[in-house]
Amino acid sequence: MKKIKDPSEKTCIPYTKSTLITQILMTIVAAVFILPIFVVFNYSFKTKKELYLTNALTLPSSIQFENYKKAFEKLNLATTFTNTFLYTAIAVLVLAILCSATAWAIARSKGKFFKFCYIYFIIGILIPFQALFLPIYIIGANLNLTNTRFGIIFMYIATAISFGVFLMTSFMSTVPIELEEAARIDGCSVIRTYFTVVLPLLKPAMATLIIMQAFQIWNDYMLASLYVIKKELKTLTVVIQSLFSAQASDYTTAMAAIVISVMPIAILFLSLQKYFIKGMTVGAVKG
Structure with a gap:
């Protein structure tokens, strides 16, 4: 009589040579990425003397929080952190709203005008960002947007909207139109259909857009x-x-400032990681 296998029993996966090689390679890759992060954290707790007398992997003799205090005072991080947060949060929020609405209009409309708009946004991605610096500055100076909060936020939105529309339009092709048709049959207006049916389905794409653009804007140096x-x-x-x-180089204070600046983006990524992975892999498997 054939023995019935207990579902609770664990199935042992054979440990092959290829599996061992893959694990070794992944461990090496992980170490390569983790090493710079460790060096930054390590230097942020060292004194200036230890910076020059010890190597990058040597642990500090004692944890120095003085570097973080100096970073707040020397760089006026209370103000600069607030500025960076405001620029990033407002620009990303506006991008998420504009790009999702624009992508919905482009994906659901078959007219030539909307096809032209989509091609126009694609062309915006193909133009190198560095080639736009001079026109951007000239336009901003003529419109009195330089040295203003509104101006820098507006330019962040303008330079990122092409990629945002492209990303959201690609994701919109996976959203079934039947749901929108059913909502219209039930009497939903266009605006209500968008906010109650379409927008909740765009969470993975919006999370991907928010994370990618927040990374870009938060770490931007050239435009700022x-x-x-x-x-x-x-x-x-x-x-x-x-x-x-x-x-004048103050590397220990700089490393402490870098650690402070990285924390909000790391928290954002960990919070939206589930949606980010889904948004990046959508469309990879058809079925």
């Missing part, structure tokens, strides 16, 4: 240094760079 000169409007990245100058 080009558009903002006033000290009270500068961002974290711009003020941290001042510690790496050839005349």
Whole structure:
């Protein structure tokens, strides 16, 4: 009589040579990515003396929180952190709303105008960002947008909207139109259909857009240094760079400032990680 296998019993996966090689390679790759992070954290707790007398992997003799205190005072992180947070949060929020609504209109409309709009946004992705610096500055200066909060936020939105529309439009093709048709039959208006039916289904794509653009804007240096000169409007990245100058280098304080600047983005990614992975892999498997 054939023995029935107990479902609760664990199935042992054979440990092959290829599995061992894969695990070794993944461990090496993980170590390569973790090592710079460890070095930054390690230096942020060292004294200046230990910085020059010990190597990067040597642990500090004692944890120095003085570096973090100096980072707050020397770089005025209370102001620069607030500026960076405001620029990032407002720009990302506006991008999520505009890109999702635009992508819905493009994906559901078959007219030539909407096809032209989609191609127009695609062309915007193909143009190198560095080639736009001079036109962006000229336009901003003529419109009195330089050295203003509104100006820097507006430019972040303008330079990122092409990629946002492309990403959201690609995801919209996976959203079944039958749900929208059923909502219209039930008497939902266009606006109500968008907010109650379409928008909840776009969570993975919106999370992907939010994370990617938040990374870009939070860590941006070129546009922030080009558009903002006033000290009270500068961002974290711009003020941290001042510690790496050839005349006066304060690496331990700079590393502490880098750790502080990384924490909000790390928390954002961990919070939206589930949706981010789904948004990046959508469309990879058809079925």
